[in-house]
Amino acid sequence: xxTVQLQDxxxxxxxxxxxxxxxxVSLTVADGEFMVLLGPSGCGKxxxxxxxxxxxxxxxxxxxxxxxxxxxxPAKDRDIAMVFQSYALYPHMTVAENLSFGLKRRGxxxxxxxxxxxxxxxxxxxxEYLARRPAALSGGQRQRVALGRAxxxxxxxxxxxxxxxxxxxxxxxxxxxELTRLHRRLGATMIYVTHDQVEAMTMGSRIxxxxxxxxxxxxxxxxxxxxxxxxxxxxxxxxxxMNLLPARLHRTPTGARVHVAGSEFPLTRWSDAALxxxxxxxxxxxxxxxxxxxxxxxxxxxxxxxxxxxxPLGAETLLLxxxxxxxxxxxxxxxxxxxxxxxxxxxxxxxxxxxxxxxxRAIAADRVPQDEALN
Amino acid sequence: MQAQRWGDRLSALLRRGPLLAVLVLxxxxxxxxxxxxxxxxxxxxxxxxxxxxxxxxxxHWGKFRAAWVDSNFAGYFWNSTVVVVSAxxxxxxxxxxxxxxxxxxxxxxxxxxxxxxxxSIIFPxxxxxxxxxxxxxxxxxYNTRAGLILVYxxxxxxxxxxxxxxxxxxxxxxxxxxxxxxxYTDFQIFLRIVVPVGMPAIVTTxxxxxxxxxxxxxxxxxxVSDEDLRTLPVGIQRFMGDYFQDIxxxxxxxxxxxxxxxxxxxxxxxxxxxxxxxxAVK
Numbered sequence: 118x119x120t121v122q123l124q125d126x127x128x129x130x131x132x133x134x135x136x137x138x139x140x141x142v143s144l145t146v147a148d149g150e151f152m153v154l155l156g157p158s159g160c161g162k163x164x165x166x167x168x169x170x171x172x173x174x175x176x177x178x179x180x181x182x183x184x185x186x187x188x189x190x191p192a193k194d195r196d197i198a199m200v201f202q203s204y205a206l207y208p209h210m211t212v213a214e215n216l217s218f219g220l221k222r223r224g225x226x227x228x229x230x231x232x233x234x235x236x237x238x239x240x241x242x243x244x245e246y247l248a249r250r251p252a253a254l255s256g257g258q259r260q261r262v263a264l265g266r267a268x269x270x271x272x273x274x275x276x277x278x279x280x281x282x283x284x285x286x287x288x289x290x291x292x293x294x295e296l297t298r299l300h301r302r303l304g305a306t307m308i309y310v311t312h313d314q315v316e317a318m319t320m321g322s323r324i325x326x327x328x329x330x331x332x333x334x335x336x337x338x339x340x341x342x343x344x345x346x347x348x349x350x351x352x353x354x355x356x357x358x359m360n361l362l363p364a365r366l367h368r369t370p371t372g373a374r375v376h377v378a379g380s381e382f383p384l385t386r387w388s389d390a391a392l393x394x395x396x397x398x399x400x401x402x403x404x405x406x407x408x409x410x411x412x413x414x415x416x417x418x419x420x421x422x423x424x425x426x427x428x429p430l431g432a433e434t435l436l437l438x439x440x441x442x443x444x445x446x447x448x449x450x451x452x453x454x455x456x457x458x459x460x461x462x463x464x465x466x467x468x469x470x471x472x473x474x475x476x477x478r479a480i481a482a483d484r485v486p487q488d489e490a491l492n
Numbered sequence: 493m494q495a496q497r498w499g500d501r502l503s504a505l506l507r508r509g510p511l512l513a514v515l516v517l518x519x520x521x522x523x524x525x526x527x528x529x530x531x532x533x534x535x536x537x538x539x540x541x542x543x544x545x546x547x548x549x550x551x552h553w554g555k556f557r558a559a560w561v562d563s564n565f566a567g568y569f570w571n572s573t574v575v576v577v578s579a580x581x582x583x584x585x586x587x588x589x590x591x592x593x594x595x596x597x598x599x600x601x602x603x604x605x606x607x608x609x610x611x612s613i614i615f616p617x618x619x620x621x622x623x624x625x626x627x628x629x630x631x632x633x634y635n636t637r638a639g640l641i642l643v644y645x646x647x648x649x650x651x652x653x654x655x656x657x658x659x660x661x662x663x664x665x666x667x668x669x670x671x672x673x674x675x676y677t678d679f680q681i682f683l684r685i686v687v688p689v690g691m692p693a694i695v696t697t698x699x700x701x702x703x704x705x706x707x708x709x710x711x712x713x714x715x716v717s718d719e720d721l722r723t724l725p726v727g728i729q730r731f732m733g734d735y736f737q738d739i740x741x742x743x744x745x746x747x748x749x750x751x752x753x754x755x756x757x758x759x760x761x762x763x764x765x766x767x768x769x770x771x772a773v774k
Binding site: 170171172197198199201202203204205207208209218219222223266 | 664666667669670671672673674675676680685688689691
């Protein structure tokens with residue numbers, strides 16, 4: 118087991134001065150931790166993983182595994198194992214040969230290889246397929262062989278590069294759970310790359326959200342979800358994503374108020390000091406935090422608009438509402454009876470509001486709200 | 493019920509009829525000349541002159557012994573075997589390594605090198621014949637098996653690299669990276685991953701090169717003049733005179749020459765088909 122430390126790690130293709138694919142990434146993955154690198158395509162998460170694996174050189178910065186500098190250590194000597202998106206099984210070898218290929222190279226005694234291969238095959242339910250070639254296996258079985266090839270090596274660090282992307286939805290859920298159980302069982306340090314936020318939220322001890330080659334935020338999945346560091350993280354985590362609306366602050370003798378989508382709310386979670394020198398902000402609210410106000414409800418601050426479309430998903434209903442500030446999505450009860458063209462009011466709880474400064478960075482709330490609703 | 497089944501069979505036959513007809517015609521077109529030469533190889537030239545298309549009755553099996561022993565075909569066969577097997581082995585090893593390097597490694601001039609190598613395919617062999625002759629004379633390689641082997645290697649290398657590079661480039665990069673993490677060096681990866689995975693393509697080039705070089709005449713006749721070093725295609729020429737051609741013995745010689753090609757093709761044909769259809773199906 119091991120700790121992985123990245124310090125100001127950069128990756129540039131084409132020498133100094135060229136555009137960096139990964140820039141100033143500093144991250145510590147603790148011993149036994151399941152760290153998920155999450156981000157959209159091209160954000161640098163796979164490149165970061167490949168630098169840890171030794172498959173890409175590090176242009177700048179420092180990588181250490183268990184305190185030992187690794188920048189110049191070749192991939193084979195880093196004591197890591199990697200599971201690839203394509204599985205990368207050797208097509209001309211049987212499952213048993215695939216599993217033992219790495220051990221043979223390391224001069225592991227034959228009896229030990231056999232023991233480990235059999236043990237791993239049993240753990241993953243592959244015993245009856247040991248004599249088969251990858252072409253004769255299903256997608257899920259191939260995925261397990263790829264996993265087994267990593268496990269059998271008993272490495273310090275497991276690296277996963279979107280290993281579930283090629284599986285169908287049902288198998289993905291099953292394998293996700295299998296991986297989580299495996300992590301608990303092995304207690305190994307694992308770094309997992311994905312663009313799928315559900316995988317990140319359900320599997321990671323911590324997640325590291327990346328954007329444009331930089332780390333946007335690191336933290337426990339729910340912490341990151343509840344306290345996004347910027348508008349990118351706010352929109353990237355959550356489905357449907359957080360609603361972000363342009364807003365303006367007004368300072369009154371009773372405290373700051375926000376003017377958004379034709380409505381005005383008091384801001385009970387932010388002190389005047391927290392909002393000093395800021396006029397234009399972005400107002401954020403998650404779709405699941407809003408609820409529909411009945412027509413007879415007493416007047417109260419809410420975002421009003423016209424229903425653009427209704428998407429009944431069975432377990433819930435999504436309402437797309439055109440407001441003066443832009444389109445807003447609300448995730449509502451499945452029995453919601455709103456119809457397109459109807460004018461509706463969506464109430465917003467005080468605790469659920471987010472504010473972002475003009476650069477997109479979150480403005481930290483420094484007060485506990487007194488009420489549940491903004492009024 | 494029975495009539496219905498016959499009706500279905502008839503309509504299926506009618507649908508596939510034109511295709512079957514074309515296949516049968518093409519098979520006859522390629523097989524009949526071969527069978528004709530096979531028949532002639534067991535007949536004397538006098539018999540052939542009397543009846544071009546007659547059957548070998550009686551079959552003169554002794555002609556094969558005569559060609560092999562009396563006309564030095566054993567020597568030609570040995571020369572062909574040494575030259576062609578050596579050339580094919582060298583071409584395969586060099587070609588596979590070059591193709592792997594061109595397909596896998598990014599280095600300055602990679603595509604330029606590939607283009608230069610490949611562009612030599614477009615030149616007709618006659619263009620390089622004279623200069624090769626001169627080079628071989630200068631390096632004391634004229635009239636030697638080694639000289640002919642070297643020329644054959646240089647002739648077949650571009651096509652070999654071209655075929656193998658295209659195949660190797662399709663081997664997923666992840667396989668190499670997995671092997672690197674498993675602890676293998678670049679050369680071990682070439683031997684243990686690229687060669688086995690690329691075997692269908694390698695066998696394809698082995699067959700193409702073997703067949704082509706086994707039948708090669710132009711360079712063999714120009715670059716080797718010593719009777720004891722002649723290869724089979726040149727040896728067959730012995731039966732051709734200015735005024736008389738021993739058609740019967742030529743046919744016998746051709747049959748002796750063609751046997752190894754058939755053996756090689758039969759042995760590797762399954763891999764050849766795999767190599768030619770690779771990529772067509774996933």
